Amino acid sequence: MGAAVRTATSIGMQPTWSIRVTRSETASPDQMAVLQAADDKALVQSFISGQREAFDVLVERHRRHVYQLCYRFLGNHEDASDMTQDVFVRAFKGLRNFKGDSAVGTWLYRVGVNACLNRVAVKQPRLEPIEPEQHVDQRTDSAYDTVARDERAVVVRRAIAKLPPKQRATLVLRMYQELSHEEIAGVLGSSVGAVKANFFHALGNLKRLLQAADAASSQEQS
Amino acid sequence: MTTKLTPQELAELEQAGLLETLEDVRAAAANDVPEPSPLYWDHLSARVKAAVDAEPMPSASSGWRAWWRPIVICSTAMATIAIAVALRVMPVAPAADTTASNEAAAAAELADASAAEETSAMWDAIGAVAPKMPVSAAMEAGLAPGRYATDAAIEDLTEAQRRELVRLLRLELSNNP
Numbered sequence: 001m002g003a004a005v006r007t008a009t010s011i012g013m014q015p016t017w018s019i020r021v022t023r024s025e026t027a028s029p030d031q032m033a034v035l036q037a038a039d040d041k042a043l044v045q046s047f048i049s050g051q052r053e054a055f056d057v058l059v060e061r062h063r064r065h066v067y068q069l070c071y072r073f074l075g076n077h078e079d080a081s082d083m084t085q086d087v088f089v090r091a092f093k094g095l096r097n098f099k100g101d102s103a104v105g106t107w108l109y110r111v112g113v114n115a116c117l118n119r120v121a122v123k124q125p126r127l128e129p130i131e132p133e134q135h136v137d138q139r140t141d142s143a144y145d146t147v148a149r150d151e152r153a154v155v156v157r158r159a160i161a162k163l164p165p166k167q168r169a170t171l172v173l174r175m176y177q178e179l180s181h182e183e184i185a186g187v188l189g190s191s192v193g194a195v196k197a198n199f200f201h202a203l204g205n206l207k208r209l210l211q212a213a214d215a216a217s218s219q220e221q222s
Numbered sequence: 223m224t225t226k227l228t229p230q231e232l233a234e235l236e237q238a239g240l241l242e243t244l245e246d247v248r249a250a251a252a253n254d255v256p257e258p259s260p261l262y263w264d265h266l267s268a269r270v271k272a273a274v275d276a277e278p279m280p281s282a283s284s285g286w287r288a289w290w291r292p293i294v295i296c297s298t299a300m301a302t303i304a305i306a307v308a309l310r311v312m313p314v315a316p317a318a319d320t321t322a323s324n325e326a327a328a329a330a331e332l333a334d335a336s337a338a339e340e341t342s343a344m345w346d347a348i349g350a351v352a353p354k355m356p357v358s359a360a361m362e363a364g365l366a367p368g369r370y371a372t373d374a375a376i377e378d379l380t381e382a383q384r385r386e387l388v389r390l391l392r393l394e395l396s397n398n399p
Contacts, residue, residue, distance in 0.1 A: 050279070052279065055274065056267070056271060059267055059270050059271070060263075060267055063263060063266055063267060063270075064263065067255075067258075067266065068255045071255045072254065072255065077256070077258065081266065081269075084266060084270075085266070085269050085270050085273055088270045088273075088274065089270070089273050089274060089277065092274045092277060092280070093277065093280055094280075095280070096280045149249065152246065152249065152250070153249060153250040153254065156246050156247060156249070156250035157250055157254065160247070160250075171247065175247050175248065175251050176251050176254065178226075196231075200234070200235075200238070200240075203235065203238075203240040203243050203244060203247070204238065204240060206243050206246075206247065207239070207240060207242075207243040210243065210246060
């Protein structure tokens with residue numbers, strides 16, 4: 001019995017509420033070992049049959065890719081982290097409706113892309129500056145090359161953020177997440193032909209945006 | 223970056239002058255996501271677990287509930303519309319009018335309608351009551367026809383019905399000079 005209930009009853013009050021203690025049933029180490037060894041589809045089946053821990057294993061398995069996807073859309077760690085959590089909560093609610101037509105990872109990408117596109121539609125992403133020392137292999141690059149490459153990467157990322165949503169999603173999934181056209185079609189719910197066209201148009205638009213950015217930059221310098 | 227583009231894709235991109243842009247994207251894609259601290263992933267899992275634990279376990283029936291609800295709503299809406307349309311197209315009961323000529327017109331219409339819808343108990347009841355109802359009583363009961371109702375009723379008559387209406391009106395006028 002909780003302390004508040006004890007206090008209430010000791011002074012003769014009848015509490016109008018109660019504390020319900022529920023014991024969470026966790027999987028045994030053996031069960032967890034079985035889940036860890038299972039493939040994604042088996043984990044989905046285990047989840048559907050009521051084994052909640054199967055979802056934890058799915059999270060552990062796909063969290064990095066989902067986070068990276070979210071980061072590429074949202075451009076900063078905080079938003080990407082929040083969105084990753086949101087994507088997994090959506091996946092938890094919708095996993096029963098997963099038909100198994102595609103891989104679980106592809107399905108999670110679909111959930112993630114939709115969530116991210118909805119998010120960037122209402123809030124412009126805040127692109128986080130990437131510190132050069134985080135990424136550049138200092139052994140092979142001169143300081144000048146490092147800075148120049150890093151600046152160019154920022155310009156490219158900003159330009160990608162300005163692309164229309166479907167083109168942006170296609171480019172991110174193709175070039176960053178390294179998905180095939182067929183997988184992207186599955187994620188975006190469109191045809192392979194549409195994906196190829198979107199990829200082509202995305203690069204075309206990106207070229208124009210980068211040219212405009214270069215022109216603006218050279219104007220500033222002059 | 224190991225994104226594999228087919229030779230055909232590369233040829234198309236080269237033809238469109240997009241290879242340089244592709245290289246820009248490739249260069250920007252290298253290490254574009256900062257690697258969080260190694261502790262972050264467990265922290266993320268714990269956050270997700272806490273958020274998910276706050277959610278009820280999705281029930282097995284949630285799937286079919288999701289699709290039968292719209293069907294029920296649509297069916298109800300369609301039934302409502304069908305009833306509304308049926309009521310709208312149902313012949314309006316001829317109401318007692320303020321003039322004797324309108325009474326005659328109503329009587330003529332009533333005669334046709336009764337013939338066409340012999341099974342309509344409503345028409346039978348109105349046919350029995352309307353001729354005996356004083357105009358003032360009908361007005362008080364709110365049975366006066368709306369604007370243009372008589373014109374609309376005449377428009378709907380067939381040629382034979384109109385001839386009969388004219389005959390009844392003339393008869394009525396001759397009886398009440």
